[in-house]
Amino acid sequence: xxxxxxxxxxxxxxxxxFGVAIVVLISRARTGRKVPAIRKVAGLDALDEAxxxxxxMGATVHFSPGIGDVSNAQTLAAFAILTHVAKMxxxxxxxxxxxxxxxxxxxxxxxxxxxxxxxSGKADAFNPDDVRFISEDQFGYASGVCxxxxxxxxxxxxxxxxxxxxxxxxxxxxxxxxxIQIAGTANTHQIPFFIAACDYxxxxxxxxxxxxxxxxxxxxxxxxxxxxxxxxxxxxxxLVGAISVTxxxxxxxxxxxx
Amino acid sequence: MVTSNAWIWVAxxxxxxxxxxxxxxxxxxxxxxxxxxxxxxxxxxxxxWFNYIKPSLTKLTTGENYLLIIxxxxxxxxxxxxxxxxxxxxxxxxxxxxxxGSGFILSVDFKPLFVTxxxxxxxxxxxxxxxxxxxxxxVLGVCVSMIYFFFTVEHKGAVGAAARAGRWxxxxxxxxxxxxxxxxxxxxxxxxxxxxxxxxLFLIK
Amino acid sequence: xxxxxxxxxxxxxxxxxxLANFLAPQTFVKINNEVRTWFQLVSSLFCAxxxxxxxxxxxxxxxxxxxxxxxxxxxxxxxxGFMITALSVGQxxxxxxxxxxxxxxxxxxxxxxxxxxxxxxxxxxxxxxxSMEATLxxxxxxxxxxxxxxxxxxxxxxxxxxxxxxxxxxxNTAGMRGIQLGATxxxxxxxxxxxxxxxxxxxxxxxxx
Amino acid sequence: MQNVDRRxxxxxxxxxxxxxxxxxxxxxxxxxxxxxxxxxAIDALQPGDVLVMGMDFSAGGIPELEPAGxxxxxxxxxxxxxxxxxxxxxMAGDMAExxxxxxxxxxxxxxxxxxxxxxxxxxxxxxxxxKAVDDVVEAALNIDHRGxxxxxxxxxxxxxxxxxxxxxxxxxxxGNPGVPDWIKVVGDPLGIxxxxxxxxxxxxxxxxxxxSGQIQGIIQGIRGSAEYELLVSRPGRAVAGMxxxxxxxxxxxxxxxxxxxxxxxxxxK
Numbered sequence: 020x021x022x023x024x025x026x027x028x029x030x031x032x033x034x035x036x037f038g039v040a041i042v043v044l045i046s047r048a049r050t051g052r053k054v055p056a057i058r059k060v061a062g063l064d065a066l067d068e069a070x071x072x073x074x075x076m077g078a079t080v081h082f083s084p085g086i087g088d089v090s091n092a093q094t095l096a097a098f099a100i101l102t103h104v105a106k107m108x109x110x111x112x113x114x115x116x117x118x119x120x121x122x123x124x125x126x127x128x129x130x131x132x133x134x135x136x137x138x139s140g141k142a143d144a145f146n147p148d149d150v151r152f153i154s155e156d157q158f159g160y161a162s163g164v165c166x167x168x169x170x171x172x173x174x175x176x177x178x179x180x181x182x183x184x185x186x187x188x189x190x191x192x193x194x195x196x197x198x199i200q201i202a203g204t205a206n207t208h209q210i211p212f213f214i215a216a217c218d219y220x221x222x223x224x225x226x227x228x229x230x231x232x233x234x235x236x237x238x239x240x241x242x243x244x245x246x247x248x249x250x251x252x253x254x255x256x257x258l259v260g261a262i263s264v265t266x267x268x269x270x271x272x273x274x275x276x277x
Numbered sequence: 278m279v280t281s282n283a284w285i286w287v288a289x290x291x292x293x294x295x296x297x298x299x300x301x302x303x304x305x306x307x308x309x310x311x312x313x314x315x316x317x318x319x320x321x322x323x324x325x326w327f328n329y330i331k332p333s334l335t336k337l338t339t340g341e342n343y344l345l346i347i348x349x350x351x352x353x354x355x356x357x358x359x360x361x362x363x364x365x366x367x368x369x370x371x372x373x374x375x376x377x378g379s380g381f382i383l384s385v386d387f388k389p390l391f392v393t394x395x396x397x398x399x400x401x402x403x404x405x406x407x408x409x410x411x412x413x414x415x416v417l418g419v420c421v422s423m424i425y426f427f428f429t430v431e432h433k434g435a436v437g438a439a440a441r442a443g444r445w446x447x448x449x450x451x452x453x454x455x456x457x458x459x460x461x462x463x464x465x466x467x468x469x470x471x472x473x474x475x476x477x478l479f480l481i482k
Numbered sequence: 483x484x485x486x487x488x489x490x491x492x493x494x495x496x497x498x499x500x501l502a503n504f505l506a507p508q509t510f511v512k513i514n515n516e517v518r519t520w521f522q523l524v525s526s527l528f529c530a531x532x533x534x535x536x537x538x539x540x541x542x543x544x545x546x547x548x549x550x551x552x553x554x555x556x557x558x559x560x561x562x563g564f565m566i567t568a569l570s571v572g573q574x575x576x577x578x579x580x581x582x583x584x585x586x587x588x589x590x591x592x593x594x595x596x597x598x599x600x601x602x603x604x605x606x607x608x609x610x611x612x613s614m615e616a617t618l619x620x621x622x623x624x625x626x627x628x629x630x631x632x633x634x635x636x637x638x639x640x641x642x643x644x645x646x647x648x649x650x651x652x653x654n655t656a657g658m659r660g661i662q663l664g665a666t667x668x669x670x671x672x673x674x675x676x677x678x679x680x681x682x683x684x685x686x687x688x689x690x691x
Numbered sequence: 692m693q694n695v696d697r698r699x700x701x702x703x704x705x706x707x708x709x710x711x712x713x714x715x716x717x718x719x720x721x722x723x724x725x726x727x728x729x730x731x732a733i734d735a736l737q738p739g740d741v742l743v744m745g746m747d748f749s750a751g752g753i754p755e756l757e758p759a760g761x762x763x764x765x766x767x768x769x770x771x772x773x774x775x776x777x778x779x780x781x782m783a784g785d786m787a788e789x790x791x792x793x794x795x796x797x798x799x800x801x802x803x804x805x806x807x808x809x810x811x812x813x814x815x816x817x818x819x820x821x822k823a824v825d826d827v828v829e830a831a832l833n834i835d836h837r838g839x840x841x842x843x844x845x846x847x848x849x850x851x852x853x854x855x856x857x858x859x860x861x862x863x864x865x866g867n868p869g870v871p872d873w874i875k876v877v878g879d880p881l882g883i884x885x886x887x888x889x890x891x892x893x894x895x896x897x898x899x900x901x902x903s904g905q906i907q908g909i910i911q912g913i914r915g916s917a918e919y920e921l922l923v924s925r926p927g928r929a930v931a932g933m934x935x936x937x938x939x940x941x942x943x944x945x946x947x948x949x950x951x952x953x954x955x956x957x958x959x960k
Contacts, residue, residue, distance in 0.1 A: 024506045030388040031504050037667070038674050045680060055429035089371065089684040090378035092672030098683050122531035123371060126358060127684060152539060155532040156317030158593035158751070162295070162310040169302040183866055184594060184751075184892070191600035194607070195697070205665045207658055208896050211451040211458070212601075214619065215608035222447065223661045227668055228428045238680055242671045243428055249667040250423045253395055260399035261416045272396050288584040295592040299599045299701055311553040313589040315560025318532040320586055323568035324781045325529035329814045332832040333523050348520035352527025359534065365484045368685055370524060372488035373495055375684060377521040379673035380499030381817065385875045386673075389905065390666040393879070394659055397903030407648045415656050422660020443660065448615045450657025452622025453649045454895040457912070458601065459623075460630045461755060461891030463708065463939040464913040465595035467932045468754025470709055472588070481713055518822055522815035573784075574838055582785060587750040594751035598939070602704055603697040606946045610954045620947070627944060630891070630914055632718045633937035643721065650898050659899045 028277045037249050045241030055244060060229045062201055062219035066100075067107065069175040069199040069218075074111040078174035080104065083164065083189065084128060085180025085204065086120040086157055092227070093205050094124060097180035098131050099230035099239065104177055105135030109144060116171055117150045120160040125152040161185040165192045178202040178217075179226055182209045190216035203229065278479045289477045292469050418446045489679040496677040533561060560585075622649055700946055707942050711935035720933055725901060726918040728908025729886040733763060733859060738771035740858035741851045745873060746778035746786045752865035752890055753786070758916035758929035759888045760790050760863050766923050768798045768806065773847055775857075777810035777831065779819055779868040784811025784836035803837075804845035811836025817872035824854045824876060860885035870897055874905050888915065 023031050048054050073080050082104055084097035101117065108115040117132055119125035129150045136145035153163035165188060167173065176193035178186070179202065186202070186209040193200050194216055202213040203221025213220040221229055224246070231239035260271040280286070294309035337345040351373050358367040398419050405411025424436060425443030432440045474480040495517060502514035540554035564581065571577050609620040628634030629646025675681035736742065744763070748756050767774050776787040787809040801807065810831045813819050822830035828841045828848060835841055842848035850856060854877055862873040862885065870887050878885050884907050889897055891912030900906050910919055913936065916929035 021506055023504055027388065027504055030392050033392065034383070034387045034670065037670065041671055041674055042678070042680075057428050058431060060428075090375050090382075090673075090676065092668050095672065095681065095683050122528065122535055123355075123684075125535065126367075148542075152532075152535040154314040154317055154536075155321050156313070156590065158590050159314045159317040162298075162306075162313055162593050165298060166302065166307060166310055184597060187597055187600050187604060188593075191604055194604075205661075205668065207450075207661045207665070208454055208458075208892050210661075211455040211619070211623075212604065214451060215455065216600075216604040222425075224426045224428075224664045224668055231428075238675065242675065246664070246667045246671055247427050247429045250426060250664055253391070253663055253667075254420045254423050256395050257398045257416060257420060260396065261402055261412075264399045265402040269399075272399055275392055275396055284580045284584040288588040291585065291588045292592045295589065295596065299596060300698055307550070307553055308556060309589065311556040312560045312585065313593065314536070315557040315562075316564045316585050316589070318536050319561045319564030319568070320582070321529050321532050321781065322565055323573075324812060325526040325814060326569065327573050328784065328812050328834075328836075329522065329526040329832065330529075332834045336832070344516065345519075345523065348523040349527070351520070352524040355528055355531065356534065359538075368484070368488040369491060370528075371684060372491040374521065374525055374528075375676055376492035376495030377499060377517065377818070379492070379676040380496030382669055382673035383496070383500050383677065384503035385817070386666055387670060389875045389879050390871065391663060391670075393903060393905065394663060394899060397899065398659065406651050407644065411648075411652050414652050418653055418656025419660050419663070422657050423663060425660075426664045444615060445618055446653050447657040447661065448618040449622045449649065449653035450661075450895065452619040453626045453654040454658075454892070455601075455605070455619070456623035456626030457630060457650075457894050458892040459605070459627050459940060459943060460914060460936060461912055462595070462598040462601045463936055464754045464891065464932065465591065465751060466598035466704075466939075467708060467712065467913075467935050469588070469592050469595050470712055470935075471754070471928060471932070474709070474712060515822070515825065518815070518818050521818055522813070522822075526814035572838070573836070579785075579788075583789075587753075590750040591753065598704065599697075599701045602700050602943045602946065605943055606695070606697075606700060606950050609947045610951055612954075620951075624944060624947065627940050631937040631940035632720050632933050633941060635721060636718050643723075647723075650895060651902065654895045655898050655902050658896050662896070662899065 026276065029275045037245065040248055041242055041245040044244045045238055048237035048241040048244075054240060057228060057232050057240060057243060059232060060221060060225045062203075062221055062225075063229055063232065065199070065201050065219040066104065066177065069177065069201055070104065070107045070111065070113060072199055073175035074113045076174050078172045079114045079116055080108055080175040080177065081164075081168060081171075081173040081193075081198075082115060082117045082177045083180065084117075084119070084124060085178070085182045086160060086185065087124075087181030088121050089123050089127065091181045093179075093181040094121075096226045096230040098127065099234040099236065100177075100179050100226075101128060101131050102135050103233045105132045106139050109136045109139035109141040112141075112144065114146075115149060116167060116173070118160070118164050118167065119150075119152050120155065120157070122152065122155065125150070157183065157185060161188045164189055168192050168196050168198070174198050176200045176202075176217075178204075178213070179221070179229075180204065181206055182213075184209075187212040187216060193217075280477055280479065285477050289473060292473060296469075417442075422446050422450075485685075488685065489682075493677060493679060496673075500677075533565075536561065622653070625649060695946070695949075700942075704939060704942055707938040708935045711938045712932070715931060715934045716937075718934055718937055720914075720917050720921060720930065722918045722921065723911065723915065725908040726910055726915050726922065729888075729910050730766075730908075730919065730922045732884060732886060732907035733766060733772075733861075734770070736767075736770065736772045736858055739773070739850075741773045741775060741847070741856060742767055743854060743857045743860045744774055744776045744787075745860065745862040745864070745869075746776055746783040747780045747869045748778075748786060748863055748865040748890075749780055749782045750786075752863070753789075754928070754932070755890045755913045755916060756863045756865070756888050757786075757790060758913070758927050759910045759919045761794055761927065762916070762919040762923045762925060763861060763888075764790060764794045764807075765797070765925055768794075768801055769923075771806075772858075773805075773851070774807040775810065775827070775847065775851065776808065777819075777823075778812055779816050779872070780865075781812055784809060787811065788836060804839070804843070805847055808845060808847050809836045810841070816868040817876055820854070820872055820876040824881065826853050827851065854883070855881055857883055859883065861888060862886075863888045864893065865890050866893070869893075870900070870906075874900060878905055886910065 176198040200217035355370040400412035421443035502510035888910040
């Protein structure tokens with residue numbers, strides 16, 4: 020194995036196996052062959068409930084995909100959920116304000132929302148001014164969103180994507196204006212604030228599961244299954260390794276560090 | 278005694294202006310918000326210009342590195358998005374950064390964030406850092422937290438019990454994160470109060 | 483062409499990076515070094531997108547005199563004022579430093595610090611002994627808060643610090659590591675999808691084909 | 692008491708913090724092992740060694756991170772350890788300059804470019820680090836934050852060509868890019884020891900790296916900064932703030948307790 024840098028051989032092989040699993044599972048899901056079902060994530064029904072309530076009150080729905088860029092997996096998961104939310108809003112004629120921090124993300128969400136309205140047969144109802152770029156600065160974005168939540172009668176607040184410190188600013192201001200809030204992020208340090216301040220919180224990877232569940236997209240489903248396998252292998256490695264170390268052998272440590 | 282430095286007054290005004298918001302939206306906050314969004318966008322341009330674009334431009338024009346013409350063209354393609362007929366060209370700029378970004382993640386993330394973390398969990402189950410059962414708890418804690426995130430296995434029976442335990446472990450972790458963040462947030466506020474009391478009002482040294 | 487070219491660029495650039503990092507022979511390292519410089523330059527050239535988008539959005543507001551247009555005017559003054567001043571006087575001048583330290587610094591730091599209020603009201607509202615889960619969240623948070631602030635040890639004794647360290651070292655490390663291991667796999671999966679062109683959402687339109 | 696107006700909580704908090712800052716009580720601050728570990732690791736450096744300081748934070752991180760940054764600068768200058776500062780965050784250069792403005796005058800015999808230097812912000816995130824692993828001056832695009840040409844006549848670059856020549860690294864971080872990038876690109880592959888100074892919110896997520904030995908201790912937010920100030924025997928703004936911290940924590944805990952007592956009482960009824 021002189022081809023691979025020493026110290027990275029085990030890493031390379033494991034990663035390669037994971038990659039192959041992803042590709043195989045995605046193509047299986049695409050060709051419609053049987054794949055395991057994905058369990059429903061709690062909080063997804065709440066999405067419909069929140070939009071429904073905003074509709075009854077004649078109020079606005081706000082959606083933020085977080086502040087990550089397009090190379091962040093969470094941002095892409097947010098696009099799939101945004102599609103669902105935008106379709107619901109189009110169906111019920113509920114106003115949707117979608118805010119952005121990243122310029123490239125902004126150009127994509129604009130297309131995502133527009134397409135959702137077109138797909139729902141409500142192309143005329145799409146208002147380009149309601150998909151908004153606020154500021155590239157993290158707290159500049161936060162201050163802008165706070166203003167919108169106060170001024171635009173937001174009663175359903177959906178925050179899904181990669182969030183940092185602004186998470187609690189959005190969630191608390193949302194709670195103060197009386198919104199139903201559904202939030203989710205895989206950024207571990209921000210999850211506690213969503214749990215504390217929102218009505219429903221998706222934990223970590225649950226946002227990927229939610230996007231796969233809602234979109235039924237073979238790419239997302241295949242990936243999720245491969246990730247499950249990866250986690251199972253992780254659990255097995257940890258148990259075997261811990262038992263070996265307890266028995267006084269570090270063979271697995273050595274092997275994985277090769 | 279207050280400062281006679283006009284700049285400090287500006288900073289104090291912005292500080293107090295933003296602090297009006299938790300007590301209710303108002304025009305003063307809105308003024309500060311607009312200034313914030315504006316200056317931040319301006320800063321983004323000037324900081325990149327001085328620290329990166331200008332020095333690279335010098336390298337290109339002095340002939341030190343002619344190849345830099347390629348990234349200059351690719352980078353500027355992003356602005357074609359404002360011209361409908363050729364807006365697809367902006368995808369090239371995005372494609373380039375995404376290609377680099379994803380290649381980078383594939384190269385450097387897996388070892389330290391997965392493999393090393395797995396190896397670090399190979400603990401001697403008979404001891405612990407603070408109590409003798411800590412290592413057992415740590416190993417089981419990591420496993421049950423991961424089991425909670427199995428999405429293609431139904432949470433029933435043993436898996437269900439493990440997943441529930443996983444949620445409890447995570448709640449402890451998230452509670453700890455919340456508790457330790459309180460200090461961070463108070464620090465931020467203190468930083469501003471220290472500024473107001475020290476630099477503006479001269480109340481403390 | 484419009485679809486294939488970007489996908490091909492993503493693939494080739496990503497592959498160079500991967501090969502340079504994993505292969506023992508140094509063939510790709512040199513190419514990678516050049517590509518790396520390009521990446522930095524390309525991403526810093528994106529910096530004016532914010533100005534462009536804000537000009538488009540707020541320009542429309544001002545020209546239509548829609549609600550709050552006067553604040554858009556203020557935004558323009560701040561944006562171009564900062565840019566023109568900074569570009570003409572340079573980063574080392576006293577004027578630039580004053581402008582930076584007394585506008586952006588206080589605005590950024592103060593908006594950030596509003597979180598103290600929100601973390602207090604969120605804790606007050608949410609931390610109730612409603613269920614097993616909520617109680618665990620509350621207990622861990624309360625102990626860590628007491629352990630972090632010096633007064634906890636003064637009033638309650640050394641055990642608070644010991645238990646804070648225990649919570650951080652054992653259940654916290656376990657829970658965070660569990661979440662992180664899964665999230666890393668998610669990130670890797672995503673990167674691979676982008677590299678292979680299976681994921682195209684970033685070009686607009688969700689999902690694959 | 693179940694639903695106190697949030698503004699009452701806000702006002703009580705403001706009063707508590709302002710009061711404690713004006714009239715500190717001087718509660719003792721004990722020193723955590725993780726801070727001691729970080730201090731000891733830096734204290735073990737030899738005169739002439741280079742410590743690289745990643746200024747990966749923005750203005751919001753100043754109260755928590757800057758005091759420890761200053762204390763480390765002080766410790767290094769006393770020990771004749773050289774410091775190279777740069778960062779992946781846009782504000783990095785300005786943050787370093789703030790620190791130097793206050794600390795440099797304390798060491799009139801130490802010279803910019805010989806004993807310390809501020810390379811400033813360069814774009815690219817973790818990629819910048821990777822470039823600096825190969826060649827620091829090239830990664831800096833031959834220019835420092837003050838506009839000087841590099842390497843110029845700065846002796847600090849005589850024995851410091853790349854991050855491989857660093858003896859130690861410290862990442863002062865408020866978020867991303869930050870700690871994981873230093874570990875991924877510098878700490879793990881090059882085997883150079885390092886430590887981190889992070890805002891309190893990032894402590895829990897970084898504990899696994901302390902456990903795995905990938906970093907030497909950790910300076911935990913403002914509390915860690917206060918402890919570090921005490922370790923270098925130079926109490927400053929972080930130590931001064933610890934009383935205000937204590938009071939604010941008590942206020943929040945009291946409100947949580949009140950909320951729960953009334954909750955339990957109404958549930959009984």
